[in-house]
Amino acid sequence: MDLNYSPEDREFRATTRRWLESNIPTQELKTLDNRKAWHRKLYEAGYVGMLWPKEYGGWGATPMQQAIVQDEMARVSSPPAINGLGIGFIGPTIIVHGTEAQKKRYLKKMLTAEEIWCQLYSEPNAGSDLASLKTRAEDQGDHFVVNGQKIWTSSGPIADWGILLARTDAKVAKHRGISCVLLNMRQPGVEVRPLKQITGSSLFSEVFMTNARADKSDLIGNINEGWAIAQTTLGFERGGNALGRVTRYVTAFAQLVKATKELKRGGKPLIEDPAVRARMGRIFADLEVQRYAALRVLSALQKGDAPGAASSITKLSYTEFEKRYYELALEILGPFGQLMVAREEFEEVDTSSGEPGTFATAFLWSRAGTIYSGSSEIQKNIIGERVLGLPKEVRADRLKA
Amino acid sequence: MDFSFSSDQQLLKNSARAFLDEHCKPATVRLLWDDPRGESESMWKEMAQLGWLGLSLPEAYGGSGLGMVETAILLEELGRAAYPGPYFPTVLAAAAVEAAGTDAQKKRWLSAIATGDARATLAFLDSDLDWDPAAVTTRAEKSSKGWTLSGTKRFVPWAHVANVLLVPARAPEGPSLFLVDPSAAGLKLSPVQGMDLATRWVHVELDKVPVASDAVLGAPGQAAPLLSVLLRRGAVGAAAEMLGAARRCLDMAVGYAKVREQFGQPIGSFQAIRHKCSEMLLEVENSYSAVYYAAWALDANAEDHELAASVAKAYVADASRKVCGDAIQVHGGIGFTWEYDLHIYFKRAKALESMYGDVDYHREQIVRRAAR
Numbered sequence: 001m002d003l004n005y006s007p008e009d010r011e012f013r014a015t016t017r018r019w020l021e022s023n024i025p026t027q028e029l030k031t032l033d034n035r036k037a038w039h040r041k042l043y044e045a046g047y048v049g050m051l052w053p054k055e056y057g058g059w060g061a062t063p064m065q066q067a068i069v070q071d072e073m074a075r076v077s078s079p080p081a082i083n084g085l086g087i088g089f090i091g092p093t094i095i096v097h098g099t100e101a102q103k104k105r106y107l108k109k110m111l112t113a114e115e116i117w118c119q120l121y122s123e124p125n126a127g128s129d130l131a132s133l134k135t136r137a138e139d140q141g142d143h144f145v146v147n148g149q150k151i152w153t154s155s156g157p158i159a160d161w162g163i164l165l166a167r168t169d170a171k172v173a174k175h176r177g178i179s180c181v182l183l184n185m186r187q188p189g190v191e192v193r194p195l196k197q198i199t200g201s202s203l204f205s206e207v208f209m210t211n212a213r214a215d216k217s218d219l220i221g222n223i224n225e226g227w228a229i230a231q232t233t234l235g236f237e238r239g240g241n242a243l244g245r246v247t248r249y250v251t252a253f254a255q256l257v258k259a260t261k262e263l264k265r266g267g268k269p270l271i272e273d274p275a276v277r278a279r280m281g282r283i284f285a286d287l288e289v290q291r292y293a294a295l296r297v298l299s300a301l302q303k304g305d306a307p308g309a310a311s312s313i314t315k316l317s318y319t320e321f322e323k324r325y326y327e328l329a330l331e332i333l334g335p336f337g338q339l340m341v342a343r344e345e346f347e348e349v350d351t352s353s354g355e356p357g358t359f360a361t362a363f364l365w366s367r368a369g370t371i372y373s374g375s376s377e378i379q380k381n382i383i384g385e386r387v388l389g390l391p392k393e394v395r396a397d398r399l400k401a
Numbered sequence: 402m403d404f405s406f407s408s409d410q411q412l413l414k415n416s417a418r419a420f421l422d423e424h425c426k427p428a429t430v431r432l433l434w435d436d437p438r439g440e441s442e443s444m445w446k447e448m449a450q451l452g453w454l455g456l457s458l459p460e461a462y463g464g465s466g467l468g469m470v471e472t473a474i475l476l477e478e479l480g481r482a483a484y485p486g487p488y489f490p491t492v493l494a495a496a497a498v499e500a501a502g503t504d505a506q507k508k509r510w511l512s513a514i515a516t517g518d519a520r521a522t523l524a525f526l527d528s529d530l531d532w533d534p535a536a537v538t539t540r541a542e543k544s545s546k547g548w549t550l551s552g553t554k555r556f557v558p559w560a561h562v563a564n565v566l567l568v569p570a571r572a573p574e575g576p577s578l579f580l581v582d583p584s585a586a587g588l589k590l591s592p593v594q595g596m597d598l599a600t601r602w603v604h605v606e607l608d609k610v611p612v613a614s615d616a617v618l619g620a621p622g623q624a625a626p627l628l629s630v631l632l633r634r635g636a637v638g639a640a641a642e643m644l645g646a647a648r649r650c651l652d653m654a655v656g657y658a659k660v661r662e663q664f665g666q667p668i669g670s671f672q673a674i675r676h677k678c679s680e681m682l683l684e685v686e687n688s689y690s691a692v693y694y695a696a697w698a699l700d701a702n703a704e705d706h707e708l709a710a711s712v713a714k715a716y717v718a719d720a721s722r723k724v725c726g727d728a729i730q731v732h733g734g735i736g737f738t739w740e741y742d743l744h745i746y747f748k749r750a751k752a753l754e755s756m757y758g759d760v761d762y763h764r765e766q767i768v769r770r771a772a773r
Contacts, residue, residue: 001410001470002403003697009402064402257772271772281764282719284771285712289687292694292709299404313683377672383682384675388655391670 003295005064012065016072019045029079032158039081039113047073048081049091049111051240056095057108063240063301067294070244074251077350085154086110086117088240090163097180097221097229106161106182118159120150120183120207121230128378130165131175131227132397137166137214139223144168144181146189146212152372156192156205159185164214169224174397180226182218189213199357199364200340242294245318249287249325252349252362256280256329259336259346276332283328290318309386312379319369320376326363333359404693410474417478420451425482427742433485434598438562440486448488449517458495462511468700469634473641473692480645483749485599487520487559489638493631494521494567497578501619501627506580510565519564523631524554524605525757532758534569534576534628539607541570541577541621547614548572549587550579550607556756560603561590567618568607574622585610597748633707635757636714637695643721644688646750650728651681653743657732674731681727684720691716708770711763718760721750 005013023045029035042048050066052058073080081087091110094102109115126133135148146166153162162183169177183190189212194202221229260271260280270276297314300307307314330337333347342348342358349362370376384390392398406414424444433439448454457472458464465471472492479488495514498506498521513519527538539552550570560566566581583590587610593602619627655678658669668674695713698706725747729736736743754760 001406001693001697002701003694003703004701005402253771260772277768277772278761278764280772281715281767284767285715285764288708288712288767289691289716292690293687295402295694296404296690299402302402303405313686316679317683317687377676380676380679381672383679384669388669388675388678388682390655390658390675390678391667393670393672393675394666 009064009068013068013072016069020072020076020078024076024078035082036113038079042081043112049087056103057111064298066240067243067298070241071247074244074247083110083113083116085119090117093229096232115160116155116158118153118155118162120153120162120164122152123149124151128375133165133167135166137168137179137181142216144214146209146214148209150207153205153207154203156207157194161185165226165230175227177224178226179223180220180229181214183212183214187212199361242297246291246294248350253284253287255346255349256332259333279328283325286321290321293317309382312382316376316379322366322369326359326366329359330363410471413471414474417475421478421482425484427745430483430485430599430745439601440562445486446517454517455515458499458511458515463515469637469696470700472638473696476638476641477645480642480749481649483599483646483745487522487562490522490558491520493635494523496634497567497618497627497631520562521565522558522560522563523567524557526555528553528555530555532762534625534632537569537571537576539570541572548612549609550612551609552607554605556602557605559601560605561592569624569628572621576624577621578618578624578627579612580616580618581610581612595752597752600752632757633699633710636710637699639753639757640713640717641692643717643750643753644692646746647685647688647721647724649746650725650743651685654678654728654731677727677731681724684724688717688720708767711766714758715760715763715767718754722754725750
């Protein structure tokens with residue numbers, strides 16, 4: 001056991017910090033072009049696509065280096081890179097399952113954000129039960145004709161391409177008739193309608209496909225074997241943001257402390273109230289444990305251990321923590337916690353959602369974490385079955401099959 | 402950055418598990434409930450032979466010179482077995498002698514502890530149960546031959562089998578630490594029994610107990626920093642033991658959920674049970690991260706070692722209470738019976754929860770460091 005950073009990692013952190021200090025945008029990135037330009041700069045500095053193999057335009061860096069970059073970016077509240085789904089999930093899927101032609105065509109433009117990607121998985125009636133999806137892709141020889149509806153699609157309006165799960169055989173058991181294909185979003189048969197979230201912004205969309213066309217050459221893997229590919233896609237979470245996430249929590253905690261020194265109860269600062277102190281102590285212990293757990297995950301990744309189903313524990317842990325954390329923050333802040341536009345210094349936080357804002361924004365966003373990428377209930381099913389080895393439940397759809 | 406055990410550490414864990422599975426079965430623990438001493442002499446001697454008692458003592462005194470990580474590895478396994486005996490109080494007291502003792506004090510006690518010939522304990526709490534090391538109320542007054550100690554020490558673990566008591570007391574110079582012979586005149590020991598019959602506490606009354614001048618550990622008035630160090634080690638050690646008890650309860654609950662059938666299926670197939678078990682695993686894994694991070698931080702004297710010790714104790718106390726309690730719930734009625742072994746570990750975790758600083762104490766320490 002040695003939880004010190006290696007001299008190389010410390011040096012890498014110092015280099016990253018210097019680079020960010022001299023390159024971070026001084027003005028807000030208001031347009032997509034601005035954000036693409038910043039992304040490109042990050043990429044050329046070696047801070048995007050870090051884990052990708054060099055032959056595909058990546059940097060072949062270590063998980064620790066990736067985590068350090070995210071951590072340093074969080075430290076200075078840097079605008080994030082874009083195309084996160086593409087670079088984090090879809091690109092690696094193409095690297096593992098795609099053809100040489102697909103790799104040549106798509107990967108580099110994904111890394112440089114010349115083409116933005118989205119994921120077309122969930123449907124109105126296929127959420128946790130994703131395999132019950134109904135979008136059809138009909139085989140027309142050299143292409144598929146796609147009809148159906150997808151939902152909760154992040155980056156929908158700005159996406160050029162999507163990775164689509166669609167039913168290609170309706171006669172077999174539900175997870176055996178699904179194929180994975182790349183879909184051009186810039187065609188008449190694809191309509192994107194933004195959905196307004198409880199935060200008031202629209203970071204995800206509905207996508208309607210009406211006789212949309214997907215080329216056969218864009219099929220990922222074999223026909224009707226898309227479910228297995230989707231499973232590996234979901235498993236590509238690599239803990240890269242583990243440290244950055246905790247740094248955002250710590251930064252928010254400092255804001256909260258500042259608030260408890262300025263707000264008063266009974267004429268005394270809140271921070272002197274034993275009831276407030278006890279709750280702050282409890283949540284900070286919780287926060288620190290998230291940090292220790294992040295270091296543990298990174299240490300395992302450094303050794304090349306695949307986290308597998310154990311990554312469900314990580315996801316469950318930090319998303320549930322975020323709910324407790326921002327709930328407590330809002331209780332302490334009182335009406336200040338309601339503000340969606342910051343007026344006081346302590347009201348503004350980096351929400352780690354891609355949407356800057358206040359504690360109220362972060363509080364609202366925390367409700368999403370335990371739903372997206374497999375809800376807490378699904379994570380507990382995975383942990384129970386695959387980590388603890390508990391028996392599978394008897395499910396109505398399995399009885400039918 | 403490496404959060405995994407070295408091969409030596411893994412070996413220590415495996416051999417501890419194997420030894421305790423054989424020599425400290427639930428039936429062994431139950432037998433000792435009725436024993437006046439409450440511990441097994443033969444187990445103690447074997448632990449000494451395995452090198453556990455000198456684990457973190459210098460080689461010059463027959464020890465292995467290892468650190469808190471190795472101690473935590475052992476304590477996790479001891480907690481998993483609900484081991485009854487003065488192992489941790491003894492090594493904690495030995496750490497104090499090693500840190501602050503004179504050569505003569507070290508010669509007198511450390512080798513004897515490493516060989517299993519002596520047991521020791523630390524009488525931390527006074528009658529008002531204040532964990533603040535500076536708050537000691539037991540008095541030390543100068544006498545012609547040295548000192549006399551007067552006061553009350555409560556919940557002293559395993560003092561009835563100890564060969565030496567480490568007693569903090571307030572001298573005119575300030576908080577001081579004394580090596581006290583438990584058979585000294587004016588010293589009265591009375592057993593105190595909590596719900597865990599395998600944890601033994603002793604109520605110690607000191608009425609002008611004479612202590613020689615060479616029995617002060619460190620300089621008079623200078624004991625507070627050492628007591629803080631011991632409290633942190635105690636907190637992390639107790640957290641490790643609670644983690645072990647929680648892991649045992651989780652394993653029992655999962656094992657039971659796989660075989661117990663209701664409505665024609667194993668209860669572990671029901672989400673109500675499976676989700677509970679998954680939440681228990683999450684708490685155990687987080688506790689593991691907290692315990693070994695803190696143990697490493699103490700060994701490495703990391704910048705945040707004080708914070709990490711309090712985080713470990715506060716977090717694992719909550720987590721182990723939940724995990725052990727939920728294990729009873731998963732079992733249903735059988736988990737509430739005296740015959741079933743679950744309560745052995747449930748009670749062990751509970752007994753440690755209030756020791757070496759309770760949850761409230763450590764949360765306050767955390768806020769002092771985090772909310773400056």
